Amino acid sequence: MDAPSHFVFGLERRNGQRRLMHSLREGHRAPRERLSEMRVMTGKTATATLILLSFLLLGVLYCYQNYRVFVSFELNDSRPKDRAADFLPLSDEFHLEAEHLQYKQPSILQGRTDVVTVTPWLAPVVWDGTFDPVLLDSLYRPRNISVAITVFAVGKYIRFLEDFLQTAEQHFFVGFNVHVYVFTDRPNELPRVHMAAGRQVTVRSVPSSQRWQEISAHRMELIQTLIEELNNQKDYIFCLDVDSRFHGRWGTESLGRLVAVIHPGYYRNRRSQLPYERRQESRAFLAPEDGDFYYCGGAFGGRLQEVHLMAKTCRLNFEEDARGGIEAAWQEESHLNRYLWFNKPSKVLSPEYLWQDFKSREPEIHLIRFSGVVKNYAEIRPNA
Numbered sequence: 001m002d003a004p005s006h007f008v009f010g011l012e013r014r015n016g017q018r019r020l021m022h023s024l025r026e027g028h029r030a031p032r033e034r035l036s037e038m039r040v041m042t043g044k045t046a047t048a049t050l051i052l053l054s055f056l057l058l059g060v061l062y063c064y065q066n067y068r069v070f071v072s073f074e075l076n077d078s079r080p081k082d083r084a085a086d087f088l089p090l091s092d093e094f095h096l097e098a099e100h101l102q103y104k105q106p107s108i109l110q111g112r113t114d115v116v117t118v119t120p121w122l123a124p125v126v127w128d129g130t131f132d133p134v135l136l137d138s139l140y141r142p143r144n145i146s147v148a149i150t151v152f153a154v155g156k157y158i159r160f161l162e163d164f165l166q167t168a169e170q171h172f173f174v175g176f177n178v179h180v181y182v183f184t185d186r187p188n189e190l191p192r193v194h195m196a197a198g199r200q201v202t203v204r205s206v207p208s209s210q211r212w213q214e215i216s217a218h219r220m221e222l223i224q225t226l227i228e229e230l231n232n233q234k235d236y237i238f239c240l241d242v243d244s245r246f247h248g249r250w251g252t253e254s255l256g257r258l259v260a261v262i263h264p265g266y267y268r269n270r271r272s273q274l275p276y277e278r279r280q281e282s283r284a285f286l287a288p289e290d291g292d293f294y295y296c297g298g299a300f301g302g303r304l305q306e307v308h309l310m311a312k313t314c315r316l317n318f319e320e321d322a323r324g325g326i327e328a329a330w331q332e333e334s335h336l337n338r339y340l341w342f343n344k345p346s347k348v349l350s351p352e353y354l355w356q357d358f359k360s361r362e363p364e365i366h367l368i369r370f371s372g373v374v375k376n377y378a379e380i381r382p383n384a
Ligand SMILES: CC(=O)N[C@H]1[C@@H](OP(=O)(O)OP(=O)(O)OC[C@H]2O[C@@H](n3ccc(=O)[nH]c3=O)[C@H](O)[C@@H]2O)O[C@H](CO)[C@H](O)[C@@H]1O
Pocket: 151, 152, 153, 154, 155, 156, 157, 212, 213, 215, 216, 217, 240, 241, 242, 243, 296, 297, 298, 299, 330, 331, 332, 333, 354, 372, 380, 381, 382
């Protein structure tokens, strides 16, 4: 390989200078000296060229670096906008309202000590007493957020719909825009429930099925297609079981990018005992040493694009399992749990957000907000 040009040039330059000094001391300019001088001149030109080239190179590097920053910014920005933050951008009104709001001084020394309020990946776990509902509502109200709910009432499950809707009017995002999407095969049996201003119900017809497992799992596909049709016109979505009622506030404290609810039945269990799908042939498989919490299939939500990706993934994996002749232990709930192991929720709701009426209340549950009603499975399901 050739010697680096600056090294050759450096030698040339030093030699030339020595010769020039010598010829100046001699007081005359012999042809040899003139040649040396010319060499010095060439050296100077080369120095200038090198400096210019260096600047050019630095310029190119600078532009390249900026271009990369620009490109990566573009890449981030081209992801669904919803992924960016749990909060929507602040508006000016928010500042005004917050300035005039009186609320209890926050503390990092006092608060709930009987429960864990943050996951190891630093997602909040929402328990009663960990948030100020008035403050939170005042942060979100100026942004005029809209929340969609999906609820399925197929076959005899239509009987749960009236209570679900009525109690949602009393407790679910009261004072906010709420759009309930009811999926049913019995649209003419829809209960008449008075909805407050800014709240509405839309009914969508779906086919019935002979297997409750299919009705339950098929929700993922219908949630996926609904979100595609919504085209980001709503800010958040929650997907809830119909055989349940609201008993307490469920509001802005539950908002987040990807939100999951801890199942009330298993939060004292070791992870190896959680009812995840344990057969390796299933795409919902989780090993005994895997899994964080056991999350409910009956309540989850978040920003539209996050829930879309989760629903789509669960649906595709459920269908792939079906092609392989396997159905996960708890259908889409098993797939949801697998998804949430790899894609950690940004907010976790405590079992206050999905209790079960047949369970007695535990001391850490100060307030039951939403709870599954007791039902006669044999009587209401199409199959046992
Ligand atoms: C509280 C909770 O986390 N429940 C989950 C649990 O059982 P569940 O016993 O709660 O399941 P489920 O019978 O309530 O079925 C789930 C939902 O599917 C709909 N449905 C079901 C049957 C039917 O004939 N018609 C109908 O509309 C309805 O919206 C119901 O709420 O495990 C299921 C596994 O598949 C689901 O993940 C449920 O969400």
